[in-house]
Each structure stands twice: as structure tokens, then as C-alpha cells.
Amino acid sequence: MSLLTVEFRDGGVVEWHTTTDGVRTVAAPEYTPTMYVGGAESALTELATRLGDDPKVDTLAVEQHYTALGDTTRDAVLRVDTARERDIRQLATEIRHHHEPAAFQPATFRLYNVDFSPQFRYCLETETPPVPTRPLRTLTLEVPETALAADRVTPLSIDGEEVAGDAETTLRVLGERLRTTDPDVLCCSTAELVPLLETAAHEHGLDDFALGRRPGYEQLAGASTYESYGQVGHSPARYAVPGRAIIDTANSFMFDKGGLTGILDLVERSWKPIQETAWGSIGTILTAIQLREATARDVLAPWNKWEPERFKSVGQLHDGDRGGFIFAPEVGVHEEVAEVDFASLYPNIMCEWNISPETVACECHDEAAVPGLEYSLCETRGFIPDVLRPLIDDRATYKQRLAETDDSDERQRLQQRADALKWILVSCFGYQGYRNAKFGRIECHEAINAVARELMLDAKAQLEAGGWQVVHGIVDSLWVTPREANPNPLATLCTAISDDCGIPLEHENDFDWVAFVPKRDSEAGALTKYFGAVSGSAQLTADYKMRGIETRQRSTPPYIATVQERLIERYDETRKPQAVVTALAAALATLRAGEVVTSELVTTVRISQPLAAYDQATQTVAALKRLRDQGLSRSPGQDVEYVVVDDAATGAARVRLPHESPTTYDIDHYSQALIRAGVSVLAPLGYDERTLRQALRDTTDQTLDAYQ
Structure with a gap:
């Protein structure tokens, strides 16, 4: 057996293990998650008295642990076992903001092992490796965004094949696939599929329908926005179903970069179970690997880092x-x-x-x-x-x-x-x-x-x-x-x-x-x-x-990127700048003739703030307005996709969304973008935008003269 996922219930914990032919559950009703508090002996004694009657606390004890890397002696700390995993952070907050201000000097206590993710904490504290010992079975589920916004479960694709029929038929087909395939991992185009499908099944009276291996689902966290290294990110809502791991494929960085194989490699190193690894950032996974090593060394992890940067002179700061x-x-x-x-x-x-x-x-x-x-x-x-x-x-x-x-x-x-x-x-x-x-x-x-x-x-x-x-x-x-x-x-x-x-x-x-x-x-x-x-x-x-140029920028429309790559190939074949100019002129002619499919002209932009916070009437704002008008939304940190159809228009009319299947596009806008990409290729050869435009005019004139 090997642990697949952990389910937290009021009556304790249920472990879901993969076996050679399926899964098996193991109950752990005695599990009590643990945090630690450091401080002076007298302060810890009084804190223990204050916590003694707290219903969230299961047991209290004084233990010896290392509280920092490099320590050569262990410190006495108060071990606090809570009744439930979700009580850990609440109790830590109460110690910091209620007990300490009420009876102690500021910074009397230092708290450890507080902010671990739930399943990771369980694996670490119980020494249970969440590493599958057999190949995992997966099922991929996809629903278009427009259907999701309208609370429709159709059209639903299962492993890339669209299910034919109405909502009830779709749900019955899905239920049968879940029973026959018995997947360990559900790869969903968005985690919002979980409440959508479960709610729809209930509305259609399908009482035997369940995405998990048992009925029901749980929302673990709501959607949120965060900032990291100057970039705004979006964390989608998270859900869990009994006995299966869920991977939100559109919002999992690690799934995008390493697939399920890469995720499993990191699971083995970090002991964060599959679902938590899939939604984790690079930093949280690295931290989990470090925490596993620290636990092996009996070093506690601080909740808030309190060691300040050492004083430095101006010269030291400069160096x-x-x-x-x-x-x-x-x-x-x-x-x-x-x-x-x-x-x-x-x-x-x-x-x-x-x-x-x-x-x-x-x-x-x-x-x-x-x-x-x-x-x-x-x-x-x-x-x-x-x-x-x-x-x-x-x-x-x-x-x-x-x-x-x-x-x-x-x-x-x-x-x-x-x-x-x-x-x-x-x-x-x-x-x-x-x-x-x-x-x-x-x-x-x-x-x-x-x-x-x-x-x-x-x-x-x-x-x-x-x-x-x-x-x-x-x-x-x-x-x-x-x-x-x-x-x-x-x-x-x-x-x-x-x-x-x-x-x-x-x-x-x-x-x-x-x-x-x-x-x-x-x-x-x-x-x-x-x-x-x-x-x-x-x-x-x-x-x-190629690095840094338009074809490597995620916002660049596919047609612009493809043409730029062709220009580089053309230079390689001829080593003549004029050959590149001629190839660019041909691509511009195709664009200006309206012969480029609009799906190749989609711009992708990651937004950094909500629609109401934007001051300028940009194309991105126009796309956000169209999304709003259609009952769709984007949160900071999410992507917005659009095709520019009339850049001279105002408001939402400037763009169309990809699912609207636009049939026209703004020729001048995309021509400018294509010329800009051409400048990047020809700039090392001495061209700027002015000289390139002149070369394009000369190329066009020569081409027309040849046919007179």
C-alpha cells in the first residue's frame, strides 16, 4: 500500500492508500496535529495554564528540540497538540494576539511548525510517505469557460472526447466512466468543475453520482490574489473529493512544467501529497523539501522569521x-x-x-x-x-x-x-x-x-x-x-x-x-x-x-511569433537582410489581405488588478469589459485573451474574445506588431523601424513594377 491522499473528518483522519488492484482506507482517529511554543520557562508554564481549558487543545507537554539551524543544544519548548488540524493556525493566532498581549511582554513567545499544509503536516508528523507504488490512473475533465460561467455541465470532454447529449446524459456518462476507470487522479480544466458537477448531479436527482470514491466534496480554500517577486498571481479555489487527488491543470505550475511524472518526483522528495504538490508554488515545494530535512534533524520551523538583517556600513551595503x-x-x-x-x-x-x-x-x-x-x-x-x-x-x-x-x-x-x-x-x-x-x-x-x-x-x-x-x-x-x-x-x-x-x-x-x-x-x-x-x-x-524576442514572449499572437521564426530561418538560409525584408513583406501582404485566421492573432495578457482599478482605456481593459458583459470574470494574476478587431473604437468594441470566434481583425494594429517583430530580427544588421519601413516600401514597389 501507499498513501494517495488524506481526508480530514470530525471523527479523525482517513488515509486513502493505493493497492495493486485499487484503493484501501485506513482510519486514524487518534491523530492530533502539533505546534510548538518557545520562550522563557516561567512564561511557558503560565501559557500552559492559560491553554489548559481551551477546547481546541488536546494535550500539552514540555519537550526539547533545536529551534534554529546550527544550534548545538536543544531548547525547552511547549508542545501543543490540537484536536483538529484546522485548529493549529487559529490557536497560534490567539497566542500571538490574545494571550501574549494580555499577560506577557511583546515577543515573549516564538511559535514553530504552524503554517504547514494539512496533508503535508500529517505525512511529516506520522512519518507516512505519500509515494504511490503503482502507476496511477487518471481521468481528464474539461468544460468551456462559457459553459462554466452559465453553470452548464455541457459540453463536457472526458479524456479529450466530448460527451454527446444533455446535462443528465452527460452526468450519467461521466458517472459510468468514473466507476469503470476508477481514477486515482482527476485532471480538471478548472477546479470549479467539482462544485459544478456535484451540484448539477444533485439537481438532476442522480443520488449515486460522486466525483470521489465516496459521496461529497469539500472546499479547502477560496480564490485569492497574491504578489510574489513583483508579479501578481492568482490562486484559484481549491476542492477535495474523497479518495482521489484533484489537479487543476490550468492553474498548476508544476503540472504545466513537469506533468504528473514531475509532480510525483517532487512528492517523493517533499512528502507533500499529490494534490498539495500540484497546487503548490515553487517556493512552497522547496520549503517542504527543507522542512522534511529539518524534521529529520529535529529542527523546528519558525512561523514568522524574526532574525533581522545584520547591521552593515554603507561600504558593506555597496559591496x-x-x-x-x-x-x-x-x-x-x-x-x-x-x-x-x-x-x-x-x-x-x-x-x-x-x-x-x-x-x-x-x-x-x-x-x-x-x-x-x-x-x-x-x-x-x-x-x-x-x-x-x-x-x-x-x-x-x-x-x-x-x-x-x-x-x-x-x-x-x-x-x-x-x-x-x-x-x-x-x-x-x-x-x-x-x-x-x-x-x-x-x-x-x-x-x-x-x-x-x-x-x-x-x-x-x-x-x-x-x-x-x-x-x-x-x-x-x-x-x-x-x-x-x-x-x-x-x-x-x-x-x-x-x-x-x-x-x-x-x-x-x-x-x-x-x-x-x-x-x-x-x-x-x-x-x-x-x-x-x-x-x-x-x-x-x-x-x-531564441531568447527574449517576440516569439518567446507569452503575450505575442501565434501568427506574429511564427512569422518572426520564419524571418530568422530566411536569414539563416540567405544571410541577406533584403531576403528577410522580402519575407516580411509577403507576411504583411497576407495579413493585410485578411487571410490570417483570427485564432492566430490572439493576444494573452496577465492582469495585475481588477477592472475597476484601471485608469487607462487599454485593449486589456476592453477585453475585461467584454468578459464582464458576458457574465465572465478575471481576477488579478489571471490571463485575459483577445483579438483586436478595431483599435480605433472605444470601450469593449475594440476587441473580441476568442470564444466569440471573430471573423475580422484590425489590420493596422497587427501590421505594426509584425513590423516590430521584424525590427527585432533586423536590428542586429543595422535596421531600425524607419529604415525597415523604407525597405518594405522599396520591396513593394519593386514587386509591383515586376508585374507592369
């Missing part, structure tokens, strides 16, 4: 508050370029340099070990390196196995696992500087950047000494081209650099050519905008790498 390595690109097209980059640079730095909250500027060492900063580094193995090393090594193993297998199914599984770990590793560096990170510290963030800058500068110097010229570099990657007739082999240089620093410098790509794009408002190179033709592609068609 520490710097970003990663940046070497501005040389605008233009460069031939015979090689790209080298450090494998998982920041995570590897944290492991190789032993950077962790308890090791940076430790009290047992005083020598400056971080380049350019006055921070010491403890030699005792740190917490963060122990968390990250398995992730780094396993991702490298997945990538190695990918290179060795031709089996398409195995390749997909390995790629999904590698991608899931990639995003966790990407977040681990920034998370050290995040104010709410349970095991983060700003000095770690500064130290990692300092080491990274030094490594990149050293690598640049060694590559240049070996006969190569650096034409661009940023964060962990360098682009080089030979500056001598016979430079030292890159493989030899990469090996030497890797041996020196202990982090693999990999020869990532060779390019026949790379074009670095200038900024729109100056001649300086844009740091993250480039494209090029990869050498030696095993594919029948050329392989191109």
Missing part, C-alpha cells in the same frame, strides 16, 4: 548589494560562436562553498572567505547544501540518461523529472533573499552572488588567455568566438575551469552565427535578447535558439 555577472553583448551578428555555462551555478555554489544560513558569518570563524565581502564560512556541513545536493545530482543523472536513451516514453518521463527539479533549483537562490523564507538569510544571497561574479570573471580570463573572445556573458553563461587562428580547445579549457572551481563548466552549444539584439531605445545590447543557428543539428531542419 554586498550587487547582482550577478553581466558582460554587455556586442550588438550584431557573430560567426562561429560557442556557448558555455556553469551547470546549476547558484545551487552548486551553495553546495561547494557550504553557503547556508547557519554557516555564513558564523561565530566560530572570523576570516573573510567570501570574495569581496567580509563574511566567514563555517566548515561544518550546512543545511542548505544537504538539501540541494541530491536535487543537483539527480537532475544531472536524468540529463545523462536522456542523452543515452532513444525510447520516446522514457525520454518524456526523464525530461519531466529534470524540468521539475530545474524549477526547484532555479528558485533556491532567490529564496535565500526572500523575507519570509523559513531557512533563508540575505547574507547568503549576497555571498552566492559574490562567489558567482568571481567565478565568471575567472572563467572569462581563462577563456581569453586560451585564445577566445567573450562577446556576451550573463549570470552563468558566456558566449565566445575565436580571436586567434588556433585557440586552445574549448573542451580543454572547460575542464580546467571546472577543476579549478569544482563546478562543471559545460560546452552547451555551438552556433553557426548568433545575433545580439540592441535595446529599443539605445544602441546598447539588450542583455537577454538574442537568436542564432545551432551548429550540427541532428534534425532535418535547422535548430535555432
Whole structure:
């Protein structure tokens, strides 16, 4: 057996386990979730007295635990077991805002192990791994947004096939599929399908209908908006059904990036069950992996991080508050370029340099070990390196196995696992500087950047000494081209650099050519905008790498993106700017003739505020108004899609929504967007918008003259 999901009831907990031929339930009525309170002995004794009569409290006891990373002795803390999982946060809030202000000095208590997600807490406290031991059965359910807004269950698609018939017939077909398939996981186009389908079944008198393995469902949380790293996000409402995990496919970052295989890989590492991992952010999953390691070390997790940033002089702030390595690109097209980059640079730095909250500027060492900063580094193995090393090594193993297998199914599984770990590793560096990170510290963030800058500068110097010229570099990657007739082999240089620093410098790509794009408002190179033709592609068609330009921007309509890619291919085939201009002119002619299907002209924008908060009458506002007029809505952090049909109009008439199946589009608007994409391709060759428009006029005139 293996745990699939956990169901919390008033009478206790029900575990749902997968078996070789189905599922099995195990009751755990004795489970009492736990939090801890730290403070002076006398204060804890009085708090225990105050909590003794609280009906939310099951038992109280004094125990010894480590309360911070790096502690060498355990502290006495008050263990508080509550009757129900949902009582933990309420009780913590009461201690902080009622008991402490009423009878104690501010900051008398420190609270631990408070804000864990429910199923994760259960698995961690009961030492129950939620790792399936057999392949999981899935069922995919989809309903169009317009039907959802109208509270209709039709048309419903099951595993990609639309069910024919009215609502009652649809529900009966779904009920039969649920019984015959007996899925472990429901992959829903939106979690709102749960109340919609359950309510509709009740209204049609289908008393035997159940999305879960038993009747009923529960709303775990309502929809909400949040802000993270300056970006507004949307967290949809969450639901649970007995005995099955639900994945909201439209709102699960990890499902989008790693599929179910990637999610299961993270479940095994974090012990967050499938449903909680699927809806979790990168940061919450990384935190869960850290919490599992902390629990193994008997270290409690603080509810609110209270350690302030250490005092720094102006000079120390100047030295520490710097970003990663940046070497501005040389605008233009460069031939015979090689790209080298450090494998998982920041995570590897944290492991190789032993950077962790308890090791940076430790009290047992005083020598400056971080380049350019006055921070010491403890030699005792740190917490963060122990968390990250398995992730780094396993991702490298997945990538190695990918290179060795031709089996398409195995390749997909390995790629999904590698991608899931990639995003966790990407977040681990920034998370050290995040104010709410349970095991983060700003000095770690500064130290990692300092080491990274030094490594990149050293690598640049060694590559240049070996006969190569650096034409661009940023964060962990360098682009080089030979500056001598016979430079030292890159493989030899990469090996030497890797041996020196202990982090693999990999020869990532060779390019026949790379074009670095200038900024729109100056001649300086844009740091993250480039494209090029990869050498030696095993594919029948050329392989191109593109970053930052329109085709890589999620808001760009598909037609604009596709044309831009064709322009790059055209340049690669001819190496002539005029050939690109001619290809662009042909695409513009198709667009202006009204021959582009509107589904290829959909713009996707993520909104940052509700409709009423917008001051300007933008296209996005027009789309939000159309949604409102049709009974649909978008919350901050969600996407809005639209086709511009008349940009000169006012209000909602400027755009149409994709489900309205518009038949026309604003030619001038999309022509401007297409020319802008053309400028990005031709800018490295000396074109700006003015010169491109002139070249297009010349091309059009020549084309017309040829037919006279």
C-alpha cells in the first residue's frame, strides 16, 4: 500500500492508500496535529495554564528540540497538540494576539511548525510517505469557460472526447466512466468543475453520482490574489473529493512544467501529497523539501522569521548589494560562436562553498572567505547544501540518461523529472533573499552572488588567455568566438575551469552565427535578447535558439511569433537582410489581405488588478469589459485573451474574445506588431523601424513594377 491522499473528518483522519488492484482506507482517529511554543520557562508554564481549558487543545507537554539551524543544544519548548488540524493556525493566532498581549511582554513567545499544509503536516508528523507504488490512473475533465460561467455541465470532454447529449446524459456518462476507470487522479480544466458537477448531479436527482470514491466534496480554500517577486498571481479555489487527488491543470505550475511524472518526483522528495504538490508554488515545494530535512534533524520551523538583517556600513551595503555577472553583448551578428555555462551555478555554489544560513558569518570563524565581502564560512556541513545536493545530482543523472536513451516514453518521463527539479533549483537562490523564507538569510544571497561574479570573471580570463573572445556573458553563461587562428580547445579549457572551481563548466552549444539584439531605445545590447543557428543539428531542419524576442514572449499572437521564426530561418538560409525584408513583406501582404485566421492573432495578457482599478482605456481593459458583459470574470494574476478587431473604437468594441470566434481583425494594429517583430530580427544588421519601413516600401514597389 501507499498513501494517495488524506481526508480530514470530525471523527479523525482517513488515509486513502493505493493497492495493486485499487484503493484501501485506513482510519486514524487518534491523530492530533502539533505546534510548538518557545520562550522563557516561567512564561511557558503560565501559557500552559492559560491553554489548559481551551477546547481546541488536546494535550500539552514540555519537550526539547533545536529551534534554529546550527544550534548545538536543544531548547525547552511547549508542545501543543490540537484536536483538529484546522485548529493549529487559529490557536497560534490567539497566542500571538490574545494571550501574549494580555499577560506577557511583546515577543515573549516564538511559535514553530504552524503554517504547514494539512496533508503535508500529517505525512511529516506520522512519518507516512505519500509515494504511490503503482502507476496511477487518471481521468481528464474539461468544460468551456462559457459553459462554466452559465453553470452548464455541457459540453463536457472526458479524456479529450466530448460527451454527446444533455446535462443528465452527460452526468450519467461521466458517472459510468468514473466507476469503470476508477481514477486515482482527476485532471480538471478548472477546479470549479467539482462544485459544478456535484451540484448539477444533485439537481438532476442522480443520488449515486460522486466525483470521489465516496459521496461529497469539500472546499479547502477560496480564490485569492497574491504578489510574489513583483508579479501578481492568482490562486484559484481549491476542492477535495474523497479518495482521489484533484489537479487543476490550468492553474498548476508544476503540472504545466513537469506533468504528473514531475509532480510525483517532487512528492517523493517533499512528502507533500499529490494534490498539495500540484497546487503548490515553487517556493512552497522547496520549503517542504527543507522542512522534511529539518524534521529529520529535529529542527523546528519558525512561523514568522524574526532574525533581522545584520547591521552593515554603507561600504558593506555597496559591496554586498550587487547582482550577478553581466558582460554587455556586442550588438550584431557573430560567426562561429560557442556557448558555455556553469551547470546549476547558484545551487552548486551553495553546495561547494557550504553557503547556508547557519554557516555564513558564523561565530566560530572570523576570516573573510567570501570574495569581496567580509563574511566567514563555517566548515561544518550546512543545511542548505544537504538539501540541494541530491536535487543537483539527480537532475544531472536524468540529463545523462536522456542523452543515452532513444525510447520516446522514457525520454518524456526523464525530461519531466529534470524540468521539475530545474524549477526547484532555479528558485533556491532567490529564496535565500526572500523575507519570509523559513531557512533563508540575505547574507547568503549576497555571498552566492559574490562567489558567482568571481567565478565568471575567472572563467572569462581563462577563456581569453586560451585564445577566445567573450562577446556576451550573463549570470552563468558566456558566449565566445575565436580571436586567434588556433585557440586552445574549448573542451580543454572547460575542464580546467571546472577543476579549478569544482563546478562543471559545460560546452552547451555551438552556433553557426548568433545575433545580439540592441535595446529599443539605445544602441546598447539588450542583455537577454538574442537568436542564432545551432551548429550540427541532428534534425532535418535547422535548430535555432531564441531568447527574449517576440516569439518567446507569452503575450505575442501565434501568427506574429511564427512569422518572426520564419524571418530568422530566411536569414539563416540567405544571410541577406533584403531576403528577410522580402519575407516580411509577403507576411504583411497576407495579413493585410485578411487571410490570417483570427485564432492566430490572439493576444494573452496577465492582469495585475481588477477592472475597476484601471485608469487607462487599454485593449486589456476592453477585453475585461467584454468578459464582464458576458457574465465572465478575471481576477488579478489571471490571463485575459483577445483579438483586436478595431483599435480605433472605444470601450469593449475594440476587441473580441476568442470564444466569440471573430471573423475580422484590425489590420493596422497587427501590421505594426509584425513590423516590430521584424525590427527585432533586423536590428542586429543595422535596421531600425524607419529604415525597415523604407525597405518594405522599396520591396513593394519593386514587386509591383515586376508585374507592369
